[in-house]
Amino acid sequence: MPSHAELVHELRWKKFPVLNDGFVCLVDCMGDDAAVVQAARVSYGEGTKRVSDDRTLIRYLLRHRHTTPFEMVEVKFLVRVPMDCWRQWIRHRMASVNEYSTRYSVAIDSMQTTSPQDWRTQAEQNRQGSGTPVAADLGRQLTEDEHHFQVTARQTYQKRLEAGVAREQARKDLPLSTYTEAYWKIDLHNLLHFLALRMDSHAQQEIRDYATAIGEQIVQRLFPIVWEAFRDYRLTSMALSGLEIGVLQRMAVRARLPGKSVWTEEDFSAAHDESWRSLARCRERDECRTKLELLGLLEPRP
DSSP states (O other): OOOHHHHHHHHBTOOEEETTTEEEEEEEEEOOHHHHHHHHHGGGOTTOSOOOOHHHHHHHHHHTTOOHHHHTOEEEEEEEEEHHHHHHHTTOOSSEEEEOOTTTSOOOSOBOOOOGGGOEEEOSSOTTSEEEEOOHHHHHHHHHHHHHHHHHHHHHHHHHHHTTOOHHHHGGGOOTTBEEEEEEEEEHHHHHHHHHHHSSTTSOHHHHHHHHHHIIIIIHHHOHHHHHHHIIIIITOOOOOHHHHHHHHHHHTSOOOTTOSSBOHHHHHHTOOGGGGGGTTSHHHHHHHHHHHHTTOBOOOO
16 A cells, blocks of 8 residues: 555556536645644643554544644645636635636636536525436537637637736736636645535535545545544534434424334424424424435435
8 A cells, every 4th residue: 555655656647537628636735634634643641541442543533523632634636627616616715725817827727517408496495506408409409509609708808918908907807717726725624524514415516526536535545544434424424413312302202103214204203392383394303304214314305
């Protein structure tokens, strides 16, 4: 198995493609799994009778939401990303960023394009999310319109530059699909937080593709023990609120119907006490139901 230093050398500047012309790549890395453990064990001091092994300690730290040991590790990336996707990315403020400047340089001559089958409808129950793919004929028309618009926008930009217009003004009508590049340096704790949010199924597909590339192609390889714990306690886990625990407790005392291995909708509704009455139609109730379905405790909705 290669050492951590050998892995960093292997991954450094290797571009992992995302979307039609984007990428993520590792620039540098300070620290590894052992650095997390080393930072955590400082607090033991002298006289500790028993010190957990590295894997057990890292799993304990993530399971109990300790943060500072993971902040001792830093990772620097170079990313190429469409500007609209970058707007979501940059909301994660706990990072050092230096972005390509279209005041000093000509804008990158590349834009994110959308294949006919990749256009999505607006989700009916989630105002910020996507629904199902649009019809094939509409998808083809939308892609044609996109191509025409992007070509026209780039030509307009080039004409302004050729006419001597300042770069900072010539750029103002470039579409958000234009790619930008940035160095992004972040500690491991905040990187894991970014990945937990942006690899989630509720995240926009485009930024989810970037997060998945960073997580699975780079972080997983550089920090295998941390990644295993992160996967178990964040990516594939679920949290239960106090209200949801109450529902589970009240459902547990109700007998299931003969021959039934799961509770019914009637059981689920009956398990809501007064604290849930005002939530009967809200998203929180739906999320509770989804969790119970995933656990195999509640019959799926038709």
